[in-house]
Amino acid sequence: MSDTMQAPFSILFVDDDEMSRNHFARAIREDYHVRIARGADEAMAVLSEYAAEIAVLVTDFRMPERRGDDLLRQVAQEHPQIVRILVTAYADKDMLLQTVNTGDVFRILEKPLRVETVREVLRQATARYAERETRQQRLLAMDETLAFLAHELNTPLATISLFARAVETDVAEQYDPERQRAIGQAATSMQNNAQYCLTLISSFWAAVHQNGGQPFASGAGTRKVKATQLIATLLDTYPFTASQGDWIQVDVQGDFVVHSMPNCVALVLSSLLSNALRALDGATAPSLRFEVVDAPEPEIRIRDNGPGIAPEIKARLLQDPVTTYAGSGGHGMGMIFCNRIMQSLGGRLGIESTLGAGTTITMSFPRFRS
Template sequence: MTQPSAAPLSILFVDDDELSRVHFERAIDGTWPVHLARNADEALSILARHHAEIAVLVTDFRMPTDDGASLLGEAARRYPHIVGILVTAYADKDMLLQTVNSGNVFRVLEKPLRVSAIRGVVREALSRHGEREAHQQRLLAMNETLAFLAHELNTPLATIALFAGNVQNNAADLSAPSSQSDIAQAATLMLNNAQYCMALISSFWDTLNKSAATSALAPDAGRDTSAAKLVAAVLDSWPFSGPQRDWVSVDLQSDFVVRSMPNCVVLVLSSLLANALRALAKTDEPVLRIEIAGGAAPQIRVHDNGTGIPPEIQARLLRDPVTTHAQDGGHGMGMIFCNRVMRSLRGSLKIESTWGQGTTVSMCFGEHEVRVANPAVSAVPAVDAAQPEPLQSSTNVRRESPNPVTTTK
């Protein structure tokens, strides 16, 4: 799959001595891109422009206007993903201890710098940078997904609390037929909303477990994540069985940046991929095509030539917990969950299916997503999704069908 590549990770070297800067750049010898600065002010200016790609900051300790330890401290405060290395020609034990104990320094290099020492320490620092990025991405994924889940559960739980209060208030007058009717209706609404909460948590946990290998999928934490990268990450880590990987192709028409909740987008992609693979299980010549189309209305489309979805079930997939996989533990909340995620991105989920021919599910993103090819366009910040409406009837039940259809667990 062809996809745009992010700028390679680079190194920033800071020293007021020109010969030191020349020596360091020659020592790196093009292995990694290098930015050079003469003092702390120049270094901070470079960091402001290129911090997303700078992985390692190497700075001399003694400089005319500021010392390297202060620069490393400021860089650590603003850009915690950057790994700091201090260079010094002074055997000041107290200074070194204080600097290292601050936690802002990964290694201390002693002048004169040796080429082998420079390359070895930079490799170690880049490895540490990767560990920091992975840790930061796990925290980001946890924050995104927990925030979405808490937001999604808020309204049904509030509805349960409201009707529980009404039941409590009316309990003293159970003899009145109207009170009995009100209490019965309240009990039904509480049951529906409680089942919704439990099913949502179950669906979320199931999807998360299926995507366990992709828990840090959004590549390059702190850097722009494109739709093509997310799709590639899902496919690279998906536990395909047998010939399944050969069924899948990617049509990259034009890429775009996914700025909001990339880890939740990964969960949606994983769910749609699982659905499509299941729909193709009994197809003679299975085809699963993932299309990526940027532009004014960016989309990721998952198309399969499986059995399709009956119209009466398709009409309910995004609002009712319908499933034909109850025997496998399915609860029908998967598509509802996926649609909620897309709504929170100011987008939507669109399902087009012809019974007996196949299904296309489109992840439609909001206009705040911008094309990779045009980074000058500013993205509009995502807004909170509208609160989900409480379930108001008792018709949201599983529906069984003798025919296999493309639904979700």
């Protein structure tokens, strides 16, 4: 591996002997960026600044002031994502067993270090680090998705509760035909919101089981899902009312595989569709178009010809809890969660809107090279 193709992380090597530090750095610098420290305290100082980039810690056992196993224990507590390797020239079996059994070390290397052995162990260690990072990203995405799902269910359920309370009050009173129509509209709204909740849960449940119970898995064993498939499933299952389904067109200029967590993407699509339909409510000639492109980068665009978003609201939508639907139970958190999910996938969310001319939401995905 050349200097320009180094792995995107560093190895921290800790040894009080300068010759050992120089030898280690020369042996692996073509493959990894190396940071060095002369002891445990200096190593912790390096980690305080560069922990985000350091994947593997390799430390000598016998050092002045603090031993390597003590450093490993501290790093295990404060930086558990870092893979830890101990180097020793001493056959202290009790110490080695204790270090291994407590989980403070990934491998133990014996001095004198052999270059090929070091390279192989580092290859295994960086693979372990990458696996941990992937798992952490999946857990983060899962947390975001659960929070997103809770929000998406909370808003319509809160609306149902408010309408139900209004219906209960009105039924107990004397009311005229106009009030009867209002009650009928409230009942319809309750039904639509409840159906939306059920559809969202049902779609997520079905996606989980179609992926063998592993909704956030990735790799060779994962079913490949294309952007057009996600849109088609959404349009087939979404609880459209009246003629809403007739407003929608799908324009495919280039399809692509959604490599990362398609279930999360499906939830984002569902939320964005709901927002667009709400914006089009009452429009003279409502139109909503899904566009799928794969160049210059993979994107899904959702265009509507609704009233548009005021500039002061648009500027804050992806970062602050603002909404134009506060009166109907909106919290302004949906776009924030959508944006966070897209960011956790390595993509982004974009908004273009002009008052009186409509809004376009763009879901941009990372380009995966085969």
